[in-house]
Amino acid sequence: MQVGVIGAGTMGAGIARVASSAGHQVILFDKDTSMLSKAKQALDKSLSGMVDKNKLSSEAARGIIQRISFAEKEDDFKNCGLIIEAVIEDLSIKQAVFGRLEQIVSQACLLASNTSSLSITSVASACKHPERFIGIHFFNPAHLMQLVEIIPSIATASSTVHQAVELIRSWEKQVVLVKDTPGFIVNRLARSFYGEAIRIYEEGLADFATIDYIMKEKGGFRMGPFELMDFIGNDVNYKVTHTVWEQFFYEPKYKPSLTQKRLVESGRLGRKSGRGYYDYADEKAMSVLEVHSNLADDIFNRIISMLINDAVESYYLKIASRDDIDLAMTKGVNYPKGLLKWADEMGCDTVLNHMENLYAQYCEDRYRPSVLLRSMAQNKTLFYQ
Numbered sequence: 001m002q003v004g005v006i007g008a009g010t011m012g013a014g015i016a017r018v019a020s021s022a023g024h025q026v027i028l029f030d031k032d033t034s035m036l037s038k039a040k041q042a043l044d045k046s047l048s049g050m051v052d053k054n055k056l057s058s059e060a061a062r063g064i065i066q067r068i069s070f071a072e073k074e075d076d077f078k079n080c081g082l083i084i085e086a087v088i089e090d091l092s093i094k095q096a097v098f099g100r101l102e103q104i105v106s107q108a109c110l111l112a113s114n115t116s117s118l119s120i121t122s123v124a125s126a127c128k129h130p131e132r133f134i135g136i137h138f139f140n141p142a143h144l145m146q147l148v149e150i151i152p153s154i155a156t157a158s159s160t161v162h163q164a165v166e167l168i169r170s171w172e173k174q175v176v177l178v179k180d181t182p183g184f185i186v187n188r189l190a191r192s193f194y195g196e197a198i199r200i201y202e203e204g205l206a207d208f209a210t211i212d213y214i215m216k217e218k219g220g221f222r223m224g225p226f227e228l229m230d231f232i233g234n235d236v237n238y239k240v241t242h243t244v245w246e247q248f249f250y251e252p253k254y255k256p257s258l259t260q261k262r263l264v265e266s267g268r269l270g271r272k273s274g275r276g277y278y279d280y281a282d283e284k285a286m287s288v289l290e291v292h293s294n295l296a297d298d299i300f301n302r303i304i305s306m307l308i309n310d311a312v313e314s315y316y317l318k319i320a321s322r323d324d325i326d327l328a329m330t331k332g333v334n335y336p337k338g339l340l341k342w343a344d345e346m347g348c349d350t351v352l353n354h355m356e357n358l359y360a361q362y363c364e365d366r367y368r369p370s371v372l373l374r375s376m377a378q379n380k381t382l383f384y385q
């Protein structure tokens, strides 16, 4: 089957590489032809690096390049069986792309968007046949990240879901099926890791380095929340938080922070600008003096309980299955274990206790415990029997 990819930026180029590596003929299109040459150069460079390190044979590398054609017009998509759109994050631009594509491709062609923050239903609404439209959300870098979220809209046919899941699995990706809700599952559940850490800092309980240290030492996270926000880029991270919060009708647990907004306003974007929460010119910026064990427990329990509570709530609301929620966080953001498995290990009663204490202390809706967490704590049930 021929696969079309529209938009040859970071994600489009990566997705084209994945599809070609799986043996498909791929057509990669961008309205800006310089992006096509950049994508080709970057792909050549990356593949030859892998050949040099004996991670890929030169035949395999040649095959990946040869199977991708770099198209300069959308008409070239006419024989594709699937088209994945990865143009800029703008609803009207995406809708216009699909409006045109539907006039070019056959009715059997599946149409997919790689959007991170727009509703799949809203993009699909531009199509005459939204039943063949679906969200296929890769993570960056697409060729290295194992996880792909598959998001049917309310109009997607079950045959489309089935075909998309089978196909992406055949590309050696791990697929999770997620309801069309803001942030899907990974970007939704990850919000508390950042947001609660910033709240703790804003309350003066600990500095960035101490909070990062605690989450790595006690939780086994590869990076602490501030390191990770600096790595992702505070502009990107702030925008995702803002979008998720807004699209959830200003849900308090996803509320963005002024601390991060000010960093963005001052250009302290993180590693890419040399300074974010940390100053990367200062070797001692991440050093931690001494952490009192009670403080470490309080901070760790507060952040992990917020994460688990939201995972439990998402499971209760059937945003994704138990296994998919856990797979999403371990493969999409490298958490050391799934949040529902973590709930079992900590005990829902313990997590509920932390949430109830926070709720009583702050009188804020962001700390309300999930109704499922409460009933599981009362009935002493586990997610994994």
Ligand SMILES: NC(=O)c1ccc[n+]([C@@H]2O[C@H](COP(=O)([O-])OP(=O)(O)OC[C@H]3O[C@@H](n4cnc5c(N)ncnc54)[C@H](O)[C@@H]3O)[C@@H](O)[C@H]2O)c1
Binding pocket: 006, 007, 008, 009, 010, 011, 012, 029, 030, 031, 032, 035, 085, 086, 087, 088, 089, 090, 093, 097, 114, 115, 116, 117, 137, 138, 139, 140
């Ligand atoms: N970057 C990430 O980490 C990431 C991760 C997952 C999903 N996404 C989503 O993937 C999509 C693309 O993101 P990106 O980071 O690759 O963006 P990018 O800015 O790197 O690339 C976007 C490309 O789309 C092209 N484009 C714009 N309008 C076009 C049109 N009408 N027709 C054809 N090409 C057009 C641009 O020339 C550009 O090359 C967005 O929806 C984004 O939300 C991004």
